[in-house]
Amino acid sequence: MRAGRGGLAAIAVLLLAGCGTGAAPAAQAVPTPDPTLAARLVATASGDRAFAHLDRLQAIATANGGNRALGTPGYDASVEYVAGALREAGFTVDTPSFDVRSFAVQDQRLTVGGAPVEATAMGFSPSGNVTAPLHVLAMDATSGCEAADFAGTPAGAVVLAKRGTCPFGVKSQNAKTAGAAGLIVANTEEGPFDGTLGDLPDTVPTTGVSSSVGDALAAKPGAVVTLVLATTTQEATSRNVVAQTTTGDPARVVMAGAHLDSVPEGPGINDNGTGTAALLDVALALGPAPASQNAVRFAWWGAEEVGLVGSTRYVEALSPEDAKRIALYLNLDMVGSPNPGYLVYDGDDSDRVGAGPGPAGSAAVEQVLTEQLAAVGVQGSGTDFDGRSDYGPFIEAGIPSGGLFTGAEETKTAEQATQWGGQGGAPYDGCYHRACDTVANVDRVALDRNVDALAGTVGRFALTLSGVPGRQ
Template sequence: MNLRTLLPGRKAAAIVAACAATAATLAVAPATAAPMHKDLGETINGNAVNRHLIALQRIADQNGGNRATGLPGYDASVEYVAGKLRNAGFDVTTPTFDYTAWYLDAFALHVDGAPVEGDALEYSTSTPEGGLTAPLAVVPPDSTPGCEASDYDGLDVTGQVALIQRGECAFADKQRIASEQGASAAIIYNNVEGPLNGTLGGAEDAVIPTAGVSQAVGEDLAGKPGAEVHLDVQARTEEVTARNVVAQTRTGRADNVVMAGAHLDSVADGAGINDNGTGTAGLLETALKMGSTPDANNAVRFAFWGAEESGLIGSTKYVQGLNFEQQLDIAMYLNFDMIGSPNAGYFAYDGDDSDGEGAGPGPFGSAQIEKDLVEALSSTGVEVEGTDFNGRSDYSEFINVGIPAGGLFTGAEGVKTEEQAAKWGGVAGESYDPNYHTPQDDLGNVDRLALERNTKTIASVTQLYSQSTEEVNGMTRAERAQVRQQQAAFAAQSLAGAGASHADESSSAMHDHTPDRA
């Protein structure tokens, strides 16, 4: 893939004057491109990326089957990634953060005496020991199910278990509003095929015991108002100090940093090889191929986040720990969370909101990031679709403080359509990752072709921005050329009207008002 032609920075006033002297008769020549570099994406080898996945699987196998934050498998994952980066010469830190970890000791759900498949949402409060038994109250689904108190108009849920469809607002809001209406517990069911896994966000947000079930289970229960529900959730919390891994190149501007991240942790139920071993492996191999001292105008900062599965905690704490000037030093944030799903889709975050779904556009510059990612991924032979900035991954806090963001995604519990299967392959009617958040998210749960394509794209685009972020946080090439033409024409008019000596004086006083940022 060819990288975009890169423009030089601010010109000296003498060069502007020289251009102005000939502007009246000659077209302005294109700006000279910076030296081109070999496309970093071409150096990516899928076997090397897969080797990192093997390492993460073995770490999980040796540590209770998972790499969840707060547990030994996560600490071993931190040491693996940090060690690789240190050995490559990066400036590596492992900043700590404190949070309340949640551990589930027991879960059971029965309706009218029959067991029902489901799971407790993370940070759910516990039921009394032995569980609670109460009638089922079905909250009628609408465009914002269970998101407003008015959804309960005419429905008495006092002391009952509220059944609520997923959608539009956070799980925490749904269970809180149900509690305010008198519900003793909540069951949230998926609005797409597949099981529902998720978090209430934090211990402070949990109000009542809350379970999640699949769309099929939920729709079946919706036909059983008044059924006897027995829910047993036994959980505990613990204050934990955890670490992120942050590594930065030793070359490039430190005040215009390109930041790229992936979450390092898994859920407690499995090794998390697709979610998010794939993002971790792709980003780590990109860093190793780029090296710690690349020929770059902008420094590149690689981040591997902890406690994403507990509510984006590691990345959120990191961003909130930066002062305003430190946030300004970050030109953009690129996020890679699940890039090798076994029934893979090919998605880029919808930075310009051209799809018109869910959340609005990202901060200024996000549209350009989407464009560059789509262009790079398309060059590998696939057609790319947009995916909403729905707040479910580590870009969230970056967007909240105005940092432009983008990233790639191959799909989680969403279902592949017939049209998508026709252009991407795979199986229509099945989720992109049928093993999402399960013990089966292992080395057999990865589409290696999708992983390699996405990693090549990560490497190419990260390298591109290491040379210039101008089209993200500055002007486009066309805008810059137009400004220069206007400047040259103005200088030429001054030459014609005031004589050569005055023209020299005017041109030497000209200023290039184009952005400074590389």
């Protein structure tokens, strides 16, 4: 474990104008870039100190009903904790608010052929009481992502599609356009299946099932399905936390983010306290005025768990000029899973899995993250840009992106267990979206390695954007 303390810079902090909207700060004297910045940032960053932030987030959840979810006192206290730590270190901090919908389920039932089937309502699914025949789409990697996938769907049917490639809300919108009355999405893994349709209109009642249930249903086209969902959606307000260095070129911003909210079911210490804590530790180690070539901006997102809302609202609010100032985006979401993988988002699509490559420059981001993991003795592997975390809005805006991930409910393979240790055939995180996602659910070695990998990557790009093209 690293045990360094304190920031890398002690230069007076100047006012950061427009941090909440992405506007560039006013021109100022820039210190000569320090070529040792990346190495010193790695040496200063501390997995132990990141874990201390997790202890604070756990205490916040414990004191506020057991979670830090959207619209709760626990989330507000989390915002104040992160913003307060940054301000104490000398950062100017914005906490811009945004409107968001909150979602609750009162009733959910699925029967097929008269037999009950275990299923979970998708977040922001509309209510419905549907009895109709089951129509099975092609169960491939892009199932339900294109309108053409629904050719031949009987009007009023309940459609079965497979998870993959596009957001669940897109599949649900396509189902409604095709005249379907409901949608079942089959997971690609076993275990509980949480998902959300996001902030999208024109969807149908939608529920999710495990991969084995999906396989069984795929063999029953035409079976009578009854899908009952009683849900409510309410308007709420949430906040992001944003802070930027006052040094470095404000026209070339290295941005790193992590979502701050938990699900209502638990305190969210791995998901995503670990990303929050790693990012906060690196920000405090870097300090508000480092000797860097490029500016560095840090963000903690609200309402990720209900459809990436905080990051989406942030990107939507950027002017075209402000968006171009963001040279790249680094995402931290679950970096201390108890049965960890060491996964790096596949910026160049070299794995040929799921979605295609990220915007130009994403390959360089993947390469640097992989090199930084190697520097702490870990061989990273690619993971798909599947749209499940806050890199999504940045990719849509054409911003090169990447990030670190130690795995959620997916199963670690035997080969990965040989490569990284841990248990093959078991989830990376068996407490994903559950009450047991506490400080006891965190692998401290994985957290420490990812803190160092993030620190090295931020430091490297703060000095040079080699491999990352400018955007017109």
